[in-house]
Structure formats: C-alpha cells, structure tokens
Amino acid sequence: MNEIFYRPIGLVHSPFKEPKGTPIQASGAKGIQGKIEVFPEFVSGLKDLEGFSHMILIYHLHLIKETKLEVKPFLDNQTHGIFATRAPGRPNPIGISVVRLVDIDQNILTVKDLDIIDGTPLLDIKPYISEFDYRNVTKNGWYKENVHNLSESKDDGRFI
Amino acid sequence: MNEIFYRPIGLVHSPFKEPKGTPIQASGAKGIQGKIEVFPEFVSGLKDLEGFSHMILIYHLHLIKETKLEVKPFLDNQTHGIFATRAPGRPNPIGISVVRLVDIDQNILTVKDLDIIDGTPLLDIKPYISEFDYRNVTKNGWYKENVHNLSESKDDGRFI
Secondary structure, eight states: OOOEEEOOOEEEEOSOOSSTTOBSSGGGSTTOEEEEEEOGGGGGGGTTGGGBSEEEEEEEOTTOOOOOSEEOOTTOSSOEEGGGSOOSOOSSOEEEEEEEEEEEETTEEEEESOOOOTTOEEEEEEEOOHHHHOOOOSOBGGGGGTGGGGGGOBOOSTTO | OOOEEEOOOEEEEOSOOSSTTOBSSGGGSTTOEEEEEEOGGGGGGGTTGGGBSEEEEEEEOTTOOOOOSEEOOTTOSSOEEGGGSOOSOOSSOEEEEEEEEEEEETTEEEEESOOOOTTOEEEEEEEOOHHHHOOOOSOBGGGGGTGGGGGGOBOOSTTO
C-alpha cells in the first residue's frame, strides 16, 4: 500500500488564524473556545457524542509544507527525532488534540481547550475514554525537563 | 481541500492475523507483544524516542471496506454514531493505540499492549506525554456501563 487517501469530515473554526502565537498543545490552551463544523453529510455520526466530556480530534496539519526527520521542537533548544516530538512538521502531518466538548447544535460542536489553527481540515472525531486513553507513564523522555514551560510557549511559525 | 494523501512510514507486525479475535483496545491487550517496523528512510526520526515509556501509534485501518455513520460497536448492543465510538469502520479509517515501548533496535521497535492487526500500515508515531494526553474525564458516555467488558471482548470481524 503506497498511498492512503482521506477526505475531510469537517473544519475547525478557531481564534488562531496563523501558526505564530497558537498554543502548542490542548493542555496549553485551557479555556480557549472554538467551533468544529462537521459537514452535514456526516451529522448522523455524531449521535450520542454529547455523553462524553472530552473528545479526540484528528486533523490534517494543512500548513506544513516540508518535513524534517530531526527537529528543534518548541519546548527545547536541542534536536530530537520527529517521532520523539509532537512537532507538526511530520512525514504524515496528522495532528491530534483532546478537547472539551461543551455543546452540540446540529453539525456544530462547541469545544474548549482548542489549540488548532482556523481552517484546519478535520479527519476524525473519537470519544476520549479514561479506560482506553489514560496510561501510567514511567518515562516522559526529554519533555520531562521542559514541559513546565508549556503554558508560556507558543508556536513561532518555525514549521511552515 | 478535498483530498489528503499520506504514505506509510512503517508496518505493524503482530500476532493477530485477522480482525476476528483481535483485542478491541490497547488497554484490552495487556502484555501482547509485537514489532513495529519503521521503513529505513525514516529511522533518524526515532532519535530520543527510547526516553519514553509509551507512544501513540497512528495507523490506517486497511481492512475496512465500507463505513456506516451509525454502528453497533463491540461493547454494546445499541447503535451509536460512529464518532461516539472507537469502532474501526470510520469515514476516514484512522486508528490510534497507546502502546508500551520495550526496545528499539535500529528501525525495529518492540512494543507491548498491541491491539493492531498484522500488516497494518503505520502513519505516525508520537510520544505519549502525561501532561498532554491525560484528561480528568467527567463523562464517559455510553461506554461507562459497558467498559467493564473490555478484557473479554474481542473483534468479531463485523467491520470488514
């Protein structure tokens, strides 16, 4: 299998209009509100989603033009392999964010803790489920020393 | 943007050769060991990944042939919207699993808690980071009443 083909199921509407200044993780975007527009043909797929407090958004990082296998991520001044970072400039530029679900009105989801750039194409929505998604982590790698900078750190546009 | 193309960065090698009998979540596959083959051209992207105890695998559910917007998932006999489930038959069949990283030898990762079918094309690897990926969930939707069945529940092939 050489090529995999997806189609957006919706669009992200967010206060962040460009990479520069965008929070670098949903956990660094506390309270930031936005809307997820699910295209009308997919609306029946949202049935019962309102029962969940959090959901995983999977999206295409559409502004990424090139990728490097070793990068200097936002939270460090050392170089790491792209798969040991959450940086956006990935071989397949797929982003994931866990956001809070506030409201569903037809095909429009209101969410909080949004760290995604306006106009980003949405690929999938999955419910976040404690028993599936929580892990008792023993090693947080190079992030361990740097993650305390998360709330002050923003995208600076280095990956576009 | 109408079409998004990705290319596999590797392949999953797993004891599960078909959907039937495969665990339905990584948290229902405790101790199951397998290998992730990262194609050699991406190996420098793995630098420093060994510092993390867990990683998020993002992959293409390549056996899915059709999708429905309302499905009966493995853990319930009621129908739910596909985006309110983790069922594989999704409009964009993208899977995510959080697995334990045991060892890295060149381009081969040994992992545990593997719930992925042998031969699945890998799209991305991200480090799992407590501060990014843990949420204090208040509502687990319809899963709440059903998730205790996880360890006994297996894929029965209904989505291929």
